[in-house]
Amino acid sequence: MLNWAKRFNIFCYLDTHQYSNEGYECLLAVNVMRSINDHSSFKDIDNFLSAKKAWSFGHLSYSLKNEIHQLTSYKKDRIGFPDFYFFQPEILLILKKDELTIYAQHPNEVFEELMKDVITEYIYQGIELKQGISKEEYLSIIHQLQSRILRGDCYEINFCQEFFGENVSLNAVAIYQSLLELSPTPFSAFYRLEDKYLICASPERFLKKAGNKIFSQPMKGTVRRDLQDNIVDEQLKQTLYFDKKERAENVMVVDLVRNDLSKVCKDGSVKVDELYGVYTFPQVHQMVSTISGELKKDISFSEIIQATFPMGSMTGAPKHKVMQLIEEYEPMGRGLFSGSVGYIDPDGNFDLNVVIRSILYNAETRYLSYYAGSGITFYSDAEKEWEECLLKAEAIKKVLTKKSALK
Numbered sequence: 001m002l003n004w005a006k007r008f009n010i011f012c013y014l015d016t017h018q019y020s021n022e023g024y025e026c027l028l029a030v031n032v033m034r035s036i037n038d039h040s041s042f043k044d045i046d047n048f049l050s051a052k053k054a055w056s057f058g059h060l061s062y063s064l065k066n067e068i069h070q071l072t073s074y075k076k077d078r079i080g081f082p083d084f085y086f087f088q089p090e091i092l093l094i095l096k097k098d099e100l101t102i103y104a105q106h107p108n109e110v111f112e113e114l115m116k117d118v119i120t121e122y123i124y125q126g127i128e129l130k131q132g133i134s135k136e137e138y139l140s141i142i143h144q145l146q147s148r149i150l151r152g153d154c155y156e157i158n159f160c161q162e163f164f165g166e167n168v169s170l171n172a173v174a175i176y177q178s179l180l181e182l183s184p185t186p187f188s189a190f191y192r193l194e195d196k197y198l199i200c201a202s203p204e205r206f207l208k209k210a211g212n213k214i215f216s217q218p219m220k221g222t223v224r225r226d227l228q229d230n231i232v233d234e235q236l237k238q239t240l241y242f243d244k245k246e247r248a249e250n251v252m253v254v255d256l257v258r259n260d261l262s263k264v265c266k267d268g269s270v271k272v273d274e275l276y277g278v279y280t281f282p283q284v285h286q287m288v289s290t291i292s293g294e295l296k297k298d299i300s301f302s303e304i305i306q307a308t309f310p311m312g313s314m315t316g317a318p319k320h321k322v323m324q325l326i327e328e329y330e331p332m333g334r335g336l337f338s339g340s341v342g343y344i345d346p347d348g349n350f351d352l353n354v355v356i357r358s359i360l361y362n363a364e365t366r367y368l369s370y371y372a373g374s375g376i377t378f379y380s381d382a383e384k385e386w387e388e389c390l391l392k393a394e395a396i397k398k399v400l401t402k403k404s405a406l407k
Contacts, residue, residue, distance in 0.1 A: 001013065001026065001028050001093060001095070001114065002028075002173055002176070002177070002190060003173065004113060004114050005028055005030055006172075006173050006192075008030050008031055008192070009192065009194050010030075010031065010032050010087060010192060010193055010194065011028065011029060011030045011031070011089075011191075011192050012027075012028070012029045012057040012058070012087075012089075012189065012190075012191045012192075012341070012343075013026070013027070013028045013029075013189065013190040013191070014026065014027045014028075014057075014187075014188070014189050014341075014342065014343065015180070015188045015189070015190075016186050016187070016188075017180070017184035017185060017186060017188060019185075019186035020186060023351065024094055024095065024096055025095050025096055025097065026093070026094075026095035027057075027092070027093070027094055027095075027343060028092070028093040028095075029055065029057040029087070029089035029091070029092050029343070030089055030090065030091040030092075030093075031089055031090035031091055032087045032088070032089065032090065033054075033087070033088045033089060033090050034048070034052065034054075034087065034088045035058075035085065035086065035087035035088070036048040036084075036085070036086055036087075037082050037084065037085045037086075038064075038082045038083035038084050038085070042064065042067055042068070042083075042084065042302060042305075042306075043302045045084070045086060045301060045302055046300045046301055046302050048086065049301060049344060049348070052088065053346040053347075053348075054088045054346055055088060055089065055092055055103075055343060055344070055345055055346060056086045056087065056088050056343065056344040057086065057087060057089065057342070057343050057344075058084065058085045058086030058087055058341070059081065059084065059085055059086075059191065059193075059198070059336060059339060059340060059341045059355075060083075060084050060305065060309060060339045060340045060352070061081050061082065061083050061084065061334075061335055061336045061339040062310055062314070062334040062335065062336070062337060062338045062339045063077075063083050063333065063334070063335065063339075064083045064084055064309065064310075064339070065309070065310050065323055066083075067083065068305075068306050068309060069319075069320055069323060071320075071323055071324065071327070072327075073327055073333060074327075075327070075330070075331070075332055075333040076333050077332060077333035077334060077335030077336075077337075077369075078164075078332075078335075078362065078365065078367045078369065079196055079335050079336065079360045079361070079362045079367065079369065080196055080335070080362055080365075081193065081196050081198075081335055081336040081339075081360075082193075085193060086344070090104065090105070091103065091104040091110060092104070093110075126400070126401045126402055127165045127168055127170075127368065127400045127401060128165060128401075129163050129164065129165050129397065129400060129401060130163065130164055130165065130166075131161070131162075131163055132161055132162035132163065132164060132331055132332055133161055133162075133331060135386060138161060138382075138386055138389075139382045139383070139386065141159065141329050142159065142376055142380065142382040142385055142386075143382060144329070145157055145159060145325070145329060145376050146376065146378055146380065148325060149376075149377065149378045150378060153321060153325065154316055154317065154318060154321050154322045154325060155252055155316070155317045155318070155377070156249055156252045156253075156316045156317050156322075156375050156376065156377045157315075157316035157322045157325055157326065157375070157376050158313070158314050158315055158316050158322070158326070158338075158373050158374070158375050158376070159326070159329065159330065159373055159374065159376050159385075160314075160326075160330060160334065160337070160338070160371045160372065160373030161330075161371065161372060161373065161389060162331075162332045162369050162370070162371050163369065163370055163371070163372070163393060163397070164367065164368060164369040164370075165367075165368040165369075165400070166366070166367060166368075167366050168361070168366050168367070168368045169366060170197075170361050170363070170368060172190070172192070172197045172199060172361060172363075173190075175199055175359060175399060175400070176190045176199045178399045179199060179201050179359070179395060179396065179399045180201060182282070182283075182395050182398060182399060183201045183281070183282045183283050183357070183395040184201075184282060185201045185202055185203040185281060185357065186203060186205075187200075187202040187203065187204060187205055187353035187354070188200055188201050188202060189202070189341045189342075189353065191341055195362060195363040195364040196360075196361070196362055196363075197359075197360070197361040197362075197363065198336060198341060198355065198358060198359075198360060199358060199359040199360075199361070200341065200353070200355055200357070200358040200359075201357045201358065201395065201396075202353045202354055202355060202356050202357055202358065203219065203279075203281050203286060203356075203357065204217065204218075204219040204286075204288075204313065204353060204354040204356060205217040205351070205352070205353060205354070206308075206309075206311045206340045206342075206352045206353055206354045207304070207308060207311075207340075207350070207351075207352045208349075208350070208351045208352070209295070209304070209348070209349050209350050209351075210349055211349070212294055212295045213292060213293070213294060213295070214261065214264070214265065214292065214293055214294075214295055214304065215273075215290060215291070215292045216257045216260075216261065216290070216291050216292075216308070216311075217288050217289070217290050217291075218250070218253045218254065218257055218288070218289055218291075218311065218312055218313040219286050219287070219288045219313055219354070220246070220249045220250040220252075220253050220287060220289075220313055220375055221240055221243065221246035221247070221249060221250050221276075221278075221286065221287025222240075222246075222284050222285070222286055222287075222374070222388055222391065222392065223236050223237070223239060223240040223243075223284065223285050224236065224283075224284060224285075224391050225280070225281075225282075225283060225284055225285060236285060237278055237280065237285045240278055240285050240287055241276060241278045241287070245377065245379050245380070246287055247276060247287075248377060248379070249375045249377055250275075250276060250287050250289055251275070251289075252316075252317050252377075253289075253312045253313050253316075253317070253375075254272060254275065254289045254291060255317070256312035256317045256318075256319060257291045257308075257311075257312050258270050258272070258291055260307055260308040260312065261291060261292075261293040261307070261308065262293070263307040263308075264293075264295060264296060264299045264303055264304050264307045264308075265293030265294055265295055265296060266293070266294045266295070266296055269293045269294035270291065270292070270293035271291070271292060271293070272289065272290070272291050273290040273291065273292050274288075274289055274290040275289050276289065277289060277290065282395075283391075283394060283395050284391065284392070301344065301348070301350070309340070310323070310338060310339070311338070311340070311354055313354065313375075314338035314354060314356070314373070315338075316375065316376075332369075334371065335360065336355055336358075336360060337355055337356070337358065337360060337369075337370075337371045338354065338355060338356065338371075338373075339355045340352040340353055340354060340355060341353055341355060356371075356392075357392065357393075357395070357396065358370060358371075358396075359396055359400070368400075370393060370396050370400075372389040372390070372392045372393040373389060373392075374388045374389055374392075
């Protein structure tokens with residue numbers, strides 16, 4: 001499917017890697033029938049969705065916060081995804097278990113093209129990567145943020161740093177395949193918008209709507225895995241579950257999400273379905289909580305997004321203030337990182353991820369970047385937060401820096 005899709009200038013591929021039996025295993029949307037982007041008002045997306053009830057795919061960039069929360073950004077990201085973009089595809093492929101459904105004007109022709117495509121061998125050279133800030137600068141910023149927490153500016157803030165490569169010639173399909181072989185995740189995505197690419201191995205869901213129910217699953221709390229020793233690996237998992245700092249960080253975000261959802265949900269319907277759940281992924285154990293609510297009648301997509309975006313796990317508490325601090329202390333613009341990619345179906349149900357553990361690439365400028373961050377509280381150990389960032393970025397670094405051949 002991916003080998004066939006790479007010929008198109010715009011496509012969105014979503015893959016759950018069989019983490020869940022619900023919904024779809026893979027979705028691939030190709031070519032544009034209709035689209036809407038940030039040259040329109042954000043609220044116009046409701047008119048776009050209601051004008052023709054069809055599948056829509058696309059993204060919300062972190063920079064959309066400026067319109068939603070009346071903020072200003074002076075730092076530009078170097079990839080250049082628009083604030084938002086959604087498109088209704090000409091061709092849609094849905095893979096569920098062993099059944100492929102093709103929606104297209106000529107589905108048989110699409111199927112024949114898929115079957116004719118030969119998966120070629122990809123060979124790429126390791127990429128030289130640079131850090132946006134040094135370790136010393138990072139530690140200094142963390143201590144400054146803790147001073148801001150001490151004086152009452154905020155309780156917790158998600159601080160991120162960038163790693164980047166310049167003059168990069170990237171085979172995006174090869175990198176995606178290599179990354180997801182190493183670290184398959186339930187909210188992965190391979191998204192191309194003209195010369196801009198997202199190669200995403202996200203383990204985190206931002207929002208899911210199913211009928212009149214809405215769910216959010218913020219992820220806060222990370223510990224490495226020990227793949228050589230099952231006993232040690234289980235001990236690490238238990239250590240994460242009982243870690244007071246990680247629990248405090250997680251519950252802060254849970255409270256923030258409860259507050260966000262209460263703006264669009266019926267009174268008394270917002271609840272915490274799971275608190276401090278520990279989930280295992282190929283590289284790390286993660287602490288995930290689940291919050292749900294029953295939507296008010298006639299709440300639109302744009303109203304839901306304006307109440308909840310950007311996600312609390314990538315900002316902090318209180319949200320408005322920490323977004324100002326992020327702008328002040330992070331040296332780069334986040335762009336699509338810590339935004340969201342996903343789909344909206346013809347019935348208005350949707351599933352949106354959190355863009356983390358991701359590679360962003362602009363083929364025109366040949367600029368590549370990826371980000372890693374962590375939640376900072378007064379009790380954070382700056383050295384450990386630095387190590388957590390490196391842990392989260394480890395799979396991406398392995399893929400980008402090795403010389404590799406893929407079949």
